[in-house]
Amino acid sequence: MKIVDAKVVLTSPGRNFVTLKIETDEGVTGLGDATLNGRELAVVSYLTDHVVPLLPGTDPHRIEDTWQSLYRGAYWRRGPVTMAAIAAVDVALWDIKAKVAGLPLYQLLGGASRERVRTYGHASGRDLPELFDSIRARLDQGYQAIRVQTGVPGLKRVYGVRHTVDTAAGPRPVVEDWDTPAYLRSLPKVFDAVRQEFGPDLPLLHDAHHRLTPMQAARLGKDLEPYDLFWLEDCTPAENQEGLRLVRSHTTTPLAIGEVFNTVYDYKTLIGEQLIDYVRSAVTHFGGVSPLRKLFDYAAQYQIRTAIHGPEDISPVGMAAAIHLDLAVHNFGIQEYAGYTEATEAVFPHAYTFTDGHLHPGEEPGLGVSLDEERAAAHPYEAAYLPINRLQDGTIHDW
Ligand code: EZ4
Ligand code: CO
Numbered sequence: 473m474k475i476v477d478a479k480v481v482l483t484s485p486g487r488n489f490v491t492l493k494i495e496t497d498e499g500v501t502g503l504g505d506a507t508l509n510g511r512e513l514a515v516v517s518y519l520t521d522h523v524v525p526l527l528p529g530t531d532p533h534r535i536e537d538t539w540q541s542l543y544r545g546a547y548w549r550r551g552p553v554t555m556a557a558i559a560a561v562d563v564a565l566w567d568i569k570a571k572v573a574g575l576p577l578y579q580l581l582g583g584a585s586r587e588r589v590r591t592y593g594h595a596s597g598r599d600l601p602e603l604f605d606s607i608r609a610r611l612d613q614g615y616q617a618i619r620v621q622t623g624v625p626g627l628k629r630v631y632g633v634r635h636t637v638d639t640a641a642g643p644r645p646v647v648e649d650w651d652t653p654a655y656l657r658s659l660p661k662v663f664d665a666v667r668q669e670f671g672p673d674l675p676l677l678h679d680a681h682h683r684l685t686p687m688q689a690a691r692l693g694k695d696l697e698p699y700d701l702f703w704l705e706d707c708t709p710a711e712n713q714e715g716l717r718l719v720r721s722h723t724t725t726p727l728a729i730g731e732v733f734n735t736v737y738d739y740k741t742l743i744g745e746q747l748i749d750y751v752r753s754a755v756t757h758f759g760g761v762s763p764l765r766k767l768f769d770y771a772a773q774y775q776i777r778t779a780i781h782g783p784e785d786i787s788p789v790g791m792a793a794a795i796h797l798d799l800a801v802h803n804f805g806i807q808e809y810a811g812y813t814e815a816t817e818a819v820f821p822h823a824y825t826f827t828d829g830h831l832h833p834g835e836e837p838g839l840g841v842s843l844d845e846e847r848a849a850a851h852p853y854e855a856a857y858l859p860i861n862r863l864q865d866g867t868i869h870d871w
Contacts, residue, residue: 473498473572475532478524478564480506480516483848486813488512488856489787489820491843492519492560494568496532502567503843504560505756505790508552510645510858518557522546527561533572535565539762555734555759562760563793563839571838576823577793578833581765581800588830589798591782591809592617592677592702599623600665607670616829617675617702617806622662624655636856645857650869652683656692663699672700675806677728679705682870683861686715693723702806703728703750703779709870713741720747728752731781734759736767746774750805754781756790761797768801777805784810788820792841795824795833807831819847 477495482488490506506515523542530538542558543549570577578584593615597603603622610618627649635646659678666676678701684692689707696704705728708715719727728750729742734757742748751771758764768778778801780794791809798807809831812820822841823834834840861871 473500473532475527475530478527480519480524481843481845481848482512482516482853483819483851484854485815485819485847485851487784487816488853489789489816490515490519490556490560491787491789491848492524492564493843494527494532494561494564496568498572500532500568500571502532502564502571503789503839503841504562504564504567504760505787505793506556506560507756507785507787507790508556509785510856511553512853514553515556515560518553519560523557523561532565532568535562535569535762538562538565539760543759550735550737552732552734552757556757559756559758559760559790562762563755563789566761566793567838574837576833576835576837577761577796577839578799581761581796584799585802586799586804588827588832589795589804589807590617591615591807591826591829591831592619592675593829594619594621594810596621597623600662603662603666604669607666613811614827614829617677619677619679619705619808620662620666621679622659624651624658626654627651635859643855643857646859648859648861648871650683650861650863652688655683656688656695659692660695660699663696663701667699675702676700677702677705680707682706682709682732684708686712686718689719690722693719693725693727696725697723701725705729705752706731710742711738713738713747716742716747717745726750728779731757733757736763736770739767739771743771743774743776746776748776750777750779752779752781754786754790755793755797756786757781761793764797765801768797768803772801772803775803777803779805780807782808782810784812784816788812788816788822788824789839789841789843792822792824792833792839795831796839798831799833815847815851819844819851
């Protein structure tokens with residue numbers, strides 16, 4: 473079997489998605505997700521200019537060899553653009569292999585370790601009444617675990633929401649504002665109120681989006697202990713892996729990290745020293761199913777569990793790959809799932825299902841996702857940015 477062609481499809485049914493489609497001489501095709509929110513065109517070029525020309529003639533079954541040749545052959549290793557591009561190839565080849573086998577991908581990964589995949593959804597509000605409404609809306613949709621994000625008194629915006637503004641010079645990132653002391657004072661009160669309203673049983677998560685120093689994160693983890701969080705996510709910019717030692721030594725609040733990481737090396741200290749409880753990388757940004765499976769097996773030796781990143785900027789192709797892994801690996805923790813616009817669902821018809829807050833990949837051979845190219849073409853690329861974040865004196869801060 474040989475790859476005969478590959479192409480990149482860029483579509484924006486509500487937001488931008490980058491999809492790689494690989495075609496074989498036997499008519500079987502595979503899809504991979506290479507979406508990198510706010511930097512999509514860089515991955516399109518990486519794939520179109522530097523990867524697609526290498527694929528025709530190669531055996532699609534040689535997934536590991538192709539992965540290694542793209543990773544090592546580029547010489548310039550790691551980084552989000554490179555790893556998103558390699559991820560798309562890896563996932564498309566797994567899709568092909570599973571279709572040829574006539575099996576859903578999870579069967580090639582060892583088969584199901586559970587019946588279904590628990591998810592969490594996002595709730596946010598500027599104040600408590602708005603937040604409570606948002607939590608109720610998620611519960612009504614069936615979610616059984618909720619990420620709680622809220623406005624900080626005195627600040628303009630709730631973070632974690634995408635925003636681009638149109639200016640005369642073109643689209644630009646929204647500028648958000650930030651005040652760490654105000655956040656540290658207000659968040660425990662928010663969780664106190666949420667626990668009083670929704671009781672002790674509902675799993676609650678929170679994402680600090682890399683905004684704290686290790687000492688601030690240690691204090692926040694301690695202050696949140698009475699509210700029994702499922703996890704505190706990205707409490708610090710964790711490229712400083714050693715910084716997590718300080719956080720860990722001060723709090724029993726579980727810690728989740730890794731959505732911006734793209735190789736196992738970003739996790740070495742965090743996993744080896746057991747400084748975290750959940751690894752958060754996405755199939756799409758970590759080089760695909762092959763390396764993420766290796767990360768999960770490494771994490772499992774330390775009782776660290778999985779929590780694949782799953783916001784709306786991972787396409788349904790990347791989401792499907794995640795759900796197959798989630799169903800198969802023993803150390804599954806939870807899957808982030810934000811859902812998609814109707815237009816996105818129409819561009820990417822899929823076999824996976826969402827019921828009672830749980831996902832299942834379905835039983836179609838391969839990933840179980842297709843791409844409606846005509847519909848995709850009806851939603852052309854739109855330049856978009858993630859926000860930037862400034863302290864009140866104007867200093868740029870982490871977002
Ligand atoms: O802000 O994916 O846990 N989820 C998150 C996401 C990220 C976006 C960035 O593109 O933090 O919502
Ligand atoms: Co996050």
